[in-house]
Amino acid sequence: MKVLPFGDDAVLVELDDLAQVRALDAAVRAARGEGRFAEVVDQVPAARTLLLRGVGAVDHAALATAVRALPAGPAAPVAERAAPVVELEVTYDGPDLDEVADLTGLSADEVVARHTAATYTVAFGGFMPGFAYLVGLDPLLRVPRRPSPRERVLAGSVAIADEFSAVYPAATPGGWRLIGRCERPLWDVDHEPPALLAPGTRVRFVEAG
Template identity: 50%
Template sequence: MRVIPIGEDSLLVDLDGAEQAQALYAELRRRGAEGELTGVREIVPAAQTVLLRGVDAPDGLAAELPRWHVPPLTLDDGPLVEIPVRYDGADLAIVAALWGVAPEEVPEVHARHEHRVAFCGFAPGFGYMTGLPEEYHVPRRDTPRTSVPAGSVALAGPYTSVYPSSSPGGWQLIGTTRLRLWDVNRDPAALLTPGTRVRFVPEDPARPGAGSAAARQPARNAGPS
């Protein structure tokens, strides 16, 4: 762990990998919710770092953080969201070939792994989810699409994500969901926030209304966000 001062009231914590960053983010949230961590306005996780903004006593926290015991994440850490998916993506056959399976096997392979939102970026509500073993990591497309429809379930590198709105994109498309990933009338507006566990549920593409079920969301932890 390396703690780097940023400006007058922020700290960037550099970790050894994604799992350590997710574990530290969970521990910061837990301590904030239980009143053990105060004077931090915002906590922002990324691929291998965690940024703390608005820190009242940055020097003291910078000295304290390396001494923390940060337990590894357990399977039941964080709220759970289920996302029904039609595995009908334009790149399904490409992903199947990269995985060495038949296209009809992709839903079972993808959905049997529980995912976790490591961080958000690119667009409002776009969550970068880890969970696929290394043998299922896939490259981005050589040529990005000029428009990817909202609700597209996609893979790139170690991540799965769902496009919250129509936008350009170079990820491999494996399916679609009708769930709204970003809704300004919802609190929080993003369906997927860092630390959320995600379970993908394959839907029958031939069944009317497939993918329209509501997500199941337990109450989210309080504390700094």
């Protein structure tokens, strides 16, 4: 673990993998719930880092010491079970579905069955507003990103890449493998919060009838 100053008002914690990020993120949230880490007003997990931000200048050394004193271990499963579950209806007709089937040695129907069988958890957000990185993908569905990204991926495209699944909240270039489409909005500036999928939220994909 490395804890680095990040401007005057934050520290950036660098970790070895996503599992460590999720564990530390859960530990900090639990500590804040107990009244500790009063100087922290926002925490932003990513694939290998956790940003802890305060209001105004923070004592970097003291915050680093407090972070290192937290118990190491996996994210609490009870907290995940208590998290809300969002069901997203998907039409599995993505342009990469057959290619994913070829890469995995499965049929297209088996790809869909495995994708809908899992319960996912939002590990972190990034890339663009409302884009949630979902963990929990069946290991057999882990495929690499496309060799070259598409210039335009339509909003609502359901995708997989490496260990993650996601839904594109808006049209953008992208290199993930597209296996379906979802009509439910993931980002709405008129809604509070605007992102449908916040870190910790559980997600189930349901095949459209």
